[in-house]
Amino acid sequence: MLNRFMQMRLRDLIILAVILFALPLFLNNPFHYDLATQMAIIAATVVGLNLLVGFAGQISLGHAGFFGLGAYFTGIMTSNYGWSSVPALVVGAILVGIVAWIVGRPILRLKGHYLSMATLAVGFIIAIILNNERALTGGPDGMPVPAFTVFGWELSPFGSYNLLGMELNGSEAWYLFAAVVLLVAVWLAQNLIDSPIGRALRSVHGSEVAARVVGVDTARYKSLVFVVSAIYASAMGSLYAHFQGFITPAVAGFDFSILFITMVVLGGMGSTMGVILGAVVLKLLPQVLADFQELETVMFGAILMLTMIFMPKGLLPTIQTAVGKRMKKKAGGQA
Amino acid sequence: MLKTILRRTGKFAAIAAAGLVMSAQAAEPIKIGSFLSVTGPASFLGDPELKTLEMYVEKINEEGGVLGRQLELIHYDDVGNASNARNFASRLIRSDRVDIIVGGSTTGATMAAVPLVEQAKIPFISLAGAVVITTPVKEWVFKTPQSDRMAAERILTDMKDRGITKIGLISGTGGFGSSGRTQTLEVAEKMGIEVLADVTYSGSDTDMTAQLTNIRNTDGVEAVLNFGFGQGPAIVTRNYDQLGMELPFYQSHGVASDSFLELAGDSAEGLRLPASPLLVPDSLPDDDPQKKVVQDYKAEYEARWDSKVSTFGAYAYDGLMLAVQAIEAAGSTDKEAVREALENIQGYVGVTGVFNMSPEDHNGLDADSFRILEVQNGEWKLIN
Numbered sequence: 001m002l003n004r005f006m007q008m009r010l011r012d013l014i015i016l017a018v019i020l021f022a023l024p025l026f027l028n029n030p031f032h033y034d035l036a037t038q039m040a041i042i043a044a045t046v047v048g049l050n051l052l053v054g055f056a057g058q059i060s061l062g063h064a065g066f067f068g069l070g071a072y073f074t075g076i077m078t079s080n081y082g083w084s085s086v087p088a089l090v091v092g093a094i095l096v097g098i099v100a101w102i103v104g105r106p107i108l109r110l111k112g113h114y115l116s117m118a119t120l121a122v123g124f125i126i127a128i129i130l131n132n133e134r135a136l137t138g139g140p141d142g143m144p145v146p147a148f149t150v151f152g153w154e155l156s157p158f159g160s161y162n163l164l165g166m167e168l169n170g171s172e173a174w175y176l177f178a179a180v181v182l183l184v185a186v187w188l189a190q191n192l193i194d195s196p197i198g199r200a201l202r203s204v205h206g207s208e209v210a211a212r213v214v215g216v217d218t219a220r221y222k223s224l225v226f227v228v229s230a231i232y233a234s235a236m237g238s239l240y241a242h243f244q245g246f247i248t249p250a251v252a253g254f255d256f257s258i259l260f261i262t263m264v265v266l267g268g269m270g271s272t273m274g275v276i277l278g279a280v281v282l283k284l285l286p287q288v289l290a291d292f293q294e295l296e297t298v299m300f301g302a303i304l305m306l307t308m309i310f311m312p313k314g315l316l317p318t319i320q321t322a323v324g325k326r327m328k329k330k331a332g333g334q335a
Numbered sequence: 336m337l338k339t340i341l342r343r344t345g346k347f348a349a350i351a352a353a354g355l356v357m358s359a360q361a362a363e364p365i366k367i368g369s370f371l372s373v374t375g376p377a378s379f380l381g382d383p384e385l386k387t388l389e390m391y392v393e394k395i396n397e398e399g400g401v402l403g404r405q406l407e408l409i410h411y412d413d414v415g416n417a418s419n420a421r422n423f424a425s426r427l428i429r430s431d432r433v434d435i436i437v438g439g440s441t442t443g444a445t446m447a448a449v450p451l452v453e454q455a456k457i458p459f460i461s462l463a464g465a466v467v468i469t470t471p472v473k474e475w476v477f478k479t480p481q482s483d484r485m486a487a488e489r490i491l492t493d494m495k496d497r498g499i500t501k502i503g504l505i506s507g508t509g510g511f512g513s514s515g516r517t518q519t520l521e522v523a524e525k526m527g528i529e530v531l532a533d534v535t536y537s538g539s540d541t542d543m544t545a546q547l548t549n550i551r552n553t554d555g556v557e558a559v560l561n562f563g564f565g566q567g568p569a570i571v572t573r574n575y576d577q578l579g580m581e582l583p584f585y586q587s588h589g590v591a592s593d594s595f596l597e598l599a600g601d602s603a604e605g606l607r608l609p610a611s612p613l614l615v616p617d618s619l620p621d622d623d624p625q626k627k628v629v630q631d632y633k634a635e636y637e638a639r640w641d642s643k644v645s646t647f648g649a650y651a652y653d654g655l656m657l658a659v660q661a662i663e664a665a666g667s668t669d670k671e672a673v674r675e676a677l678e679n680i681q682g683y684v685g686v687t688g689v690f691n692m693s694p695e696d697h698n699g700l701d702a703d704s705f706r707i708l709e710v711q712n713g714e715w716k717l718i719n
Contacts, residue, residue, distance in 0.1 A: 031429035035422070132508060134517075140510030141442045141465055142417055144450065158454040245450040248417040248443040255416070286419070287426070290411050297374065 009194065012273050013187055020179040024172065033171035034157070035287065040178035041240050043279040044185035046263045047272055048232020051189055053261065054270030055198065056225045057205035058108065059116045062123025063260050066230040068252020069096050070237030072130055072137055075145040075247055080136075085148045089238040093231045100230030104223040123257050130249040142248030145241045157243065174243060181239065182276075185232065189272055192228070201225055266307060268314025277316050364407035365400075365668055367392065367658065368433030370423040370448070371462075371651075372440040375415035380440040383636075383648030384462055385410060388437065390639050391655050401659050402666065409433055413444050420444035421451065428455045434668040435661075437654040439463050440647075442510060449476055458661070458674045460654040462647070465514050469697040477677055477697045479653040479687055483511070483562075484518040485702040486588045489609040490560060491519070491526050493707050493718075499557045499583065503532035503550035505543065505571060507563035511589050515562035531556050536567060543567075544574045551580055558582050564589040569598035576602030583607070588705065593643060596713060607718065609705035611646040611687055618717045624684045632686045646687070653685035 020040070027033055045067060052058050073092035077083040107118035130137050137143060147156035155161075155177060157170040168176070192198055200221045203211035211218050241247050250256065259282060267278020285303065289296045311318040369388060372381035392408045400406060409431050411423035420439065427433045428451060435458045439445035442465040449468075452459040452475050459476050461468050466482040494502065502523070506516040516535070523530050532553040534546040550559055559582055561571045568590045575584055584606040586595075591610035596603060612619055612629050619626040632652055636644045658673075660683060665672035680699065683690040688704025707718045 029429050031425050034425050034429070038422070134513055139513050141467065141514065142446055144446070244418060244421060244447070246417070246421065246447040248447065250416050250418065250443070287422070290423075290426075296412065 009190075013183065013190065016186060016273065016276070017183055020183065024175070027175075030169065030171040033175045035283065037171070037175045037178045037243060038240070039280050039283045040175070040182040041236050041243065042260075042263070042283060043276040044182045045233050045236040046260055046267075046275045046279045047182075047185050047189050048229040048236070049260055050264050050269070050272060050275045051192065051201070051232075052225050052229040053264050054268075054275070055193060055205060056201040056222055058222060058226070059261070060119040060226070060229070061116050061254075061257050061261060062119040062121070062126070063229070063233050064254070064256035065123035065126035065252050066096050066100060066233035067237035067240070067256065067260075068130060068247075068249065069099070069126055070234030071145075071241035071247050071251050072143075072237075073234070074238035074241045075143050076136055078146050078149075078242075079144065084150070085238070085242060086150055089235055092238055093234045096234035097227045097231045100227045101223060104226040104230075105219075108219065108222040108226060120254070120257075123252065123254060127249055127252040127254070130252050137249065140249060142246055144246050145244070147245070148239070148242040155242075157245070178239070178243075181236075185236075186272055186276075193272075197221065197224065262304070266304065266314060268317040271314065271316050274314050274316030278314065281315065362404045364405040365402070365662065366407050366409060366431065366433040367655070368427035368431060368436045369408060369410035369438035370413045370420050370427065370436075370444065371410060371438050372415040372444065373412040377415035377441050379645070380462070380647045381412070381415075383645040384438075384440060384651035386640050387636065387648040387651040388655055390636070391652060394635075395659065401662050406659075410438070413440075415441060415444070417441075417443040417447040421447040424448035424451050428452070428457055433457070434670070435658050435673060436460070437462070437651065437658055442468065442514075445476075445478075449473060452476060457670055458658070458677055460658055460677075462650040462654055464511070466518065472695060472697050475674060477657070477692070477699075479650045479657065479685070479690075479698075481588070481687065481700050481702070481704055482518075482698065483515045483587070484522065485700065486609050486705060487515065487519040487522040487562075488526075488702040489705040489707065490585050490587070490607075491522055491528055492702070493607065493609075494528065494558055494583075494585070495526065497558075497583065500527065501529045501531050501555045501557045503534075503553060503556040503559045504530050505534050505536065505546050505550060505559065505561050505563075507565075507567045508535050508537045509564055511564040512562050512567070515587055515589070519560065519562060536563075536571070538565065538567060540567065541570065542574065543571045544578065547571070547574050547578055547580065551578065556582065558585065560585045560587075562587045562589070566598060569595060572599040572606065573602045588646075591708070592645060596710065596715075601713070603710045604713075605710060607707055607709045610708050610715070611649060612706050613644060613646050613649050613686055614708060614715045615706065615717045624689065625686070628684055629686050649686035653687050653690070656685060657683060657690065
């Protein structure tokens with residue numbers, strides 16, 4: 001029974017859903033919900049990035065650029081032009097997808113460090129544009145973003161809501177919303193991974209030459225997954241902007257890009273659950289370490305370094321292997 | 336038997352009574368929350384601000400606290416990142432449940448926290464400069480630094496006094512420079528000063544000769560103003576000297592520090608800028624009400640930290656003192672009462688200036704709180 005469950009295709013998704021919906025039992029103030037909501041949104045972004053990094057083996061150091069574009073498109077359209085949130089999110093995601101496709105075609109021909117450099121540059125250029133187009137984006141000082149609205153119904157972190165007879169405050173409502181978004185993001189990603197596209201991508205990761213020999217159109221698949229991950233980033237950027245209520249060009253900045261890629265690497269490249277864990281750990285650490293004041297940065301760096309030295313495959317895959325080994329030993333001992 | 340019971344009850348009663356008295360004496364501390372950019376690119380703001388807050392909270396506590404209660408400073412480092420600032424503001428409000436927030440080193444960090452603060456209805460004194468923070472007035476948000484608009488007004492007034500009506504403007508493209516540029520253009524139009532040349536440079540530029548040559552070649556320019564931050568203005572100043580430009584030259588309050596003098600060296604000779612009196616504490620006239628406050632702050636800060644005092648630390652000093660004064664006036668930490676008290680503070684003499692708050696003005700300073708200084712023989716000289 002347990003074994004069969006462990007082999008189910010949707011196993012991870014079910015585990016994640018249980019964790020997400022059980023989590024409110026341990027959250028006891030709006031600040032915790034606040035953090036959990038951000039984690040879910042960031043985790044969904046990283047799940048998208050993982051498709052590119054973990055499965056297709058391409059590095060993007062500019063993903064915050066797409067995240068920021070989505071955030072700003074939403075911010076500008078909803079506050080200056082009175083658009084509703086959903087069309088802004090969708091149109092933003094489509095536009096970002098087109099941008100990603102246009103820049104992706106040429107730069108995905110590059111490999112290794114060159115590819116990293118090119119994506120880095122794309123991120124930088126987007127950040128510079130957001131910084132300088134003061135009239136539209138408010139420049140380096142940022143701009144406010146109104147609450148998330150669907151057909152006049154508003155989801156604000158400060159409102160209060162009623163769901164199936166349960167009284168929810170705004171933070172809790174946002175958390176549930178973000179949790180559902182994360183589940184959908186994971187479900188879509190899992191489906192993509194298990195489809196022929198996913199297999200093609202893994203073949204690209206394994207060996208591009210071999211993939212081409214067996215007839216995989218590597219260029220097409222590479223730009224496809226680049227576009228998909230950019231769309232993930234853009235959509236999540238839009239939600240993030242609504243949730244935060246205020247954005248600055250830092251959301252498109254280099255630091256943020258590095259944070260994303262670190263989450264993927266730390267959590268475990270190619271493991272959807274792993275990168276979610278990576279996002280949670282990296283979002284949580286600064287808050288946990290905040291009490292150490294000056295030592296915060298040192299400890300943050302030390303933790304990252306030790307993890308990478310002793311768990312080079314990332315947190316979750318390493319834990320899984322360790323647990324798997326132990327279980328096998330146990331089984332062997334009994335037999 | 337009965338005796339023992341009686342004795343025990345007596346003891347118990349005594350302990351309980353003592354406990355009650357104790358708990359009444361050790362009243363809850365007043366929690367002052369703060370998020371500052373102590374590390375990262377804006378650390379030159381956050382570092383002196385934090386030092387100032389720590390030092391004066393200590394001092395106030397030694398002197399018996401506020402309303403008989405001790406102050407407790409809870410602070411986080413936002414690393415100059417607006418979304419961190421927002422998270423820490425959320426933590427301060429919702430998890431630490433502070434009574435008032437004094438913080439927000441940069442405009443971005445402040446503005447990111449504003450929606451939360453307004454919603455949670457908690458008094459917030461920002462330490463960042465841009466005019467958007469208190470214009471339009473937000474019910475719960477106050478700030479201590481003068482806005483860039485006042486700096487522009489002060490500079491342009493000084494120019495007018497010297498009979499200058501046509502200027503060239505060179506500004507940085509960073510947050511400070513571009514906001515300053517917008518304000519300068521607006522104020523200039525109001526005051527009837529023509530901006531004949533308007534050029535910009537980016538933060539990483541290492542030579543601004545081209546932009547300055549452009550201004551020099553513009554006919555009719557009578558003075559040059561540089562609005563910028565960091566090392567850009569120092570380079571502009573050096574280039575200005577190298578080009579042998581003789582026109583009166585102005586810098587903004589963004590570079591009003593001793594380290595700017597070191598960077599710019601001899602080429603800064605003769606330039607003017609609006610600044611906090613903190614740069615020239617001893618040359619203030621004796622009848623200046625700020626003189627003593629400024630001298631004391633400088634002496635205390637430099638004795639405690641063994642480093643040069645900075646105007647940014649002074650913003651935190653004023654923020655903390657305004658908070659303390661408001662809590663004392665309100666007689667409690669009731670948020671609405673403190674907010675109202677803050678709004679009604681009149682004539683508080685701070686290091687940055689004399690504050691006169693009102694429901695329409697949550698900054699409370701006017702352009703005169705800037706002093707115009709001129710560099711003479713490598714030192715700041717008070718002009719007016």
